[in-house]
Amino acid sequence: MPRRSRRKSHSRKKLASEAVNDLYDVLNENKDHDISNSAAKLILRIGKKHGTRVRNYNGITICRSCSIAMVPGRNSTVRIRSKVVKYTCGVCGRVKTIGPSFVM
Numbered sequence: 282m283p284r285r286s287r288r289k290s291h292s293r294k295k296l297a298s299e300a301v302n303d304l305y306d307v308l309n310e311n312k313d314h315d316i317s318n319s320a321a322k323l324i325l326r327i328g329k330k331h332g333t334r335v336r337n338y339n340g341i342t343i344c345r346s347c348s349i350a351m352v353p354g355r356n357s358t359v360r361i362r363s364k365v366v367k368y369t370c371g372v373c374g375r376v377k378t379i380g381p382s383f384v385m
């Protein structure tokens with residue numbers, strides 16, 4: 282039944298994006314290392330399985346290499362250079378770029 286499976290996959294994706302956004306709230310509000318890191322891991326796992334991502338990053342990003350929450354001032358540095366924001370992971374040194382020409 283193609284019709285039923287399509288509707289099912291739509292709601293699956295909607296649920297996944299809701300879960301990702303809830304986890305991102307947990308990531309933002311929590312000050313605990315372990316909780317924010319496991320929330321970051323879950324966001325990446327759900328994103329890989331269902332193709333969902335966090336809609337609007339505000340401050341905390343996730344390192345794709347070591348899958349931890351990159352909190353500015355704690356384990357990452359933030360630099361702004363020519364209208365581009367660069368987040369550098371303090372653990373592995375990976376740079377994440379967010380800017381006007383960069384589509385997330």
Ligand SMILES: [Zn+2]
Binds near residue numbers: 345348371372373
């Ligand atoms: Zn890293």
